[in-house]
Amino acid sequence: xxxxxxxxxxxxxxxxxxxxxxxxxxxxxxxxxxxxxxxxxxxxxxxxxxxxxxxxxxxxxxxxxxxxxxxxxxxxxxxxxxxxxxxxxxxxxxxxxxxxxxxxxxxxxxxxxxxxxxxxxxxxxxxxxxxxxxxxxxxxxxxxxxxxxxxxxxxxxxxxxxxxxxxxxxxxxxxxxxxxxxxxxxxxxxxxxxxxxxxxxxxxxxxxxxxxxxxxxxxxxxxxxxxxxxxxxxxxxxxxxxxxxxxxxxxxxxxxxxxxxxxxxxxxxxxxxxxxxx
Numbered sequence: 004x005x006x007x008x009x010x011x012x013x014x015x016x017x018x019x020x021x022x023x024x025x026x027x028x029x030x031x032x033x034x035x036x037x038x039x040x041x042x043x044x045x046x047x048x049x050x051x052x053x054x055x056x057x058x059x060x061x062x063x064x065x066x067x068x069x070x071x072x073x074x075x076x077x078x079x080x081x082x083x084x085x086x087x088x089x090x091x092x093x094x095x096x097x098x099x100x101x102x103x104x105x106x107x108x109x110x111x112x113x114x115x116x117x118x119x120x121x122x123x124x125x126x127x128x129x130x131x132x133x134x135x136x137x138x139x140x141x142x143x144x145x146x147x148x149x150x151x152x153x154x155x156x157x158x159x160x161x162x163x164x165x166x167x168x169x170x171x172x173x174x175x176x177x178x179x180x181x182x183x184x185x186x187x188x189x190x191x192x193x194x195x196x197x198x199x200x201x202x203x204x205x206x207x208x209x210x211x212x213x214x215x216x217x218x219x220x221x222x223x224x225x226x227x228x229x230x231x232x233x234x235x236x237x238x239x240x241x242x243x244x245x246x247x248x249x250x251x252x253x254x255x256x257x258x259x260x261x262x263x264x265x266x267x268x269x270x271x272x273x274x275x276x277x278x279x280x281x
């Protein structure tokens with residue numbers, strides 16, 4: 004229970020940081036924006052690297068002999084971390100841009116709710132799966148399943164919000180006019196932040212213009228409704244980046260010994276599995 008409480012507090016701290024990002028995005032200086040981007044990149048990269056390393060170890064378990072010299076070389080090192088960091092940087096930027104435009108109060112209720120739900124749900128799933136899952140990966144499996152459940156709930160909530168939300172009418176204007184209309188509304192003290200916000204607004208203008216020109220009435224047919232769902236892929240990427248940041252900050256609570264213990268037990272489990280198969 005103490006662990007659940009600590010994780011909940013850390014997730015609420017993350018949501019608070021995102022809320023401050025929303026409040027101050029247009030008045031901060033470039034160094035502050037860069038620092039927050041690097042912080043979010045580190046959190047997302049931490050979650051991504053753990054997932055990538057577990058996938059890599061599963062692949063090694065399947066195809067390589069445990070005594071092979073390639074196992075330690077391919078187990079996940081600086082190269083794998085670098086690849087995940089590049090992806091994390093892009094996801095962190097998307098997270099920042101989405102938060103900077105997060106003007107809907109309902110979004111914050113959902114994020115706070117997810118921060119309260121994730122640790123408790125993971126703890127409950129860990130108890131349910133204790134008799135079935137690999138003990139070395141039980142906590143990670145429970146967290147992933149809870150992330151899927153919470154992520155689907157958030158995606159449904161964001162999709163419903165986007166479906167009923169009112170948008171500017173771009174049905175009678177050109178694509179260029181739609182893009183410049185939204186991009187011209189952006190304001191920020193930092194030139195770098197302003198450029199990012201204008202780029203995101205331009206992409207939003209393209210998305211809305213295509214939706215209104217090609218899929219003007221999403222309720223007329225199933226195909227048009229599916230087209231709108233595809234246009235909401237940005238929300239899915241935002242939720243993924245948010246859940247990865249949640250995983251990254253929660254891992255700070257178990258930094259050091261527990262993470263090392265997870266990797267050690269995982270490696271022992273892989274070697275035992277190979278020995279049994281032989």
